[in-house]
Amino acid sequence: MDSVPSREIADMSGQAALPRKNGELVFDEAWQGRIFGMTVAMSHEACFAWREFQAQLIGEIAHAEREGESSSYYERWLHAFERLLADKGLLDEAALAERTHDFETGRRDDVF
């Protein structure tokens, strides 16, 4: 069910806890909501178990903290998501780089 938030996701604790303000989720930029939604959608489709993603995210946060990176929570989320998809053979990093370039140069403007 897409419309019922999962407690497993909503209640993640520690450093993986979703950024909130007054109890509600905060997405500072639209892309943060998109990447959050894509991740949840793919876990619903059983592309991976949520705990797999959560472990990847925790690892990514720990790595960024060790390296003293100032990256935001959702930037780390994005890295974790890309890495998990690549590990599962669901994403080709080269294809992503090329597609990103297409958007950068304006060759593409729509996601579909």
Added chain:
Amino acid sequence: MSGARDEHGHHHREPESVLSLRVRALESLLIEKKLVSSEAVDRIVGAYEQDIGPHNGAKVVARAWVDPAYRQRLLADGTAAIEELGFGGVDLQVVENTPGVHNLVVCTLCSCYPHALIGLPPVWYKSFEYRSRAVREPRVVLREFGVDLPESVEIRIWDSSAELRYLVLPQRPPGTARLSETALAELVTRDAMIGVAVVPAPAAR
């Protein structure tokens, strides 16, 4: 979804637009592979932005059940006590159900509600019918919700406002002496914290 700048004064504008392009590229690839759809992502983001559910409030109630000192602080100063657990942004008074007193929360003017603790209000909470009848005939309303109180139980109505919100501390159900705080929190429902339900005893196993 807000386009608000981050509050820490960092200058993320440039890198974030690069990230935004990358996320769009990622979404377009995943759509091509039929691994996600834009509509599903929209629905999910909407659902999570709007519904945090009652879990924060349930944690507060469970803590009060297992920790008498916390319960005292919660009843004396709800705002400060929920801040201890990391919840805030709302002036809160907690009202305790006892064998002799049942509390019911309403907002007669609009739909003031402790969002930070129990998520979004249900549709009926905002209805004119509930807002008027909860005050006029609370006993009947409670019976319609399935709570049949003896005449000897006093019903107290708490009218929320923009300045002060109320949360009901329900009675701890019997047969829960051995449950952990976490397991107790799972028993606590949104409706019980509004006062239109009691917390049921856990199902016998």
